[in-house]
Amino acid sequence: MADLxxxxxxxxxxxxxxxRTCQMVRDHLVRERNWPRTSIKVKPFWTPGKRGPH
Incomplete structure (x- = not known):
């Protein structure tokens, strides 16, 4: 991400x-690239160790 x-x-x-990966990408864009947080939409689809509804 840093080299993109x-x-x-x-x-x-x-x-x-x-x-967690989504959060890290968002944080990089906000902190390192100075993007406004409102310009970033995050949709986490899964979290390791958690099960979704069936």
Whole structure:
């Protein structure tokens, strides 16, 4: 993520996947890339060790 060459200007990110990974990506964009948190949508689909509804 740190080496990803992102285009300049305003943008948006949709991050989906494992919960902790999504959080780490969001935190990187906010803290290291100075993205506004409102420009990042996060959809965690699973968390290790937790079962979803069946």
């Amino acid at each position: 060459d992102l285009p300049g200007g305003e943008g948006a990110a949709y991050v989906a996947g494992e919960a």
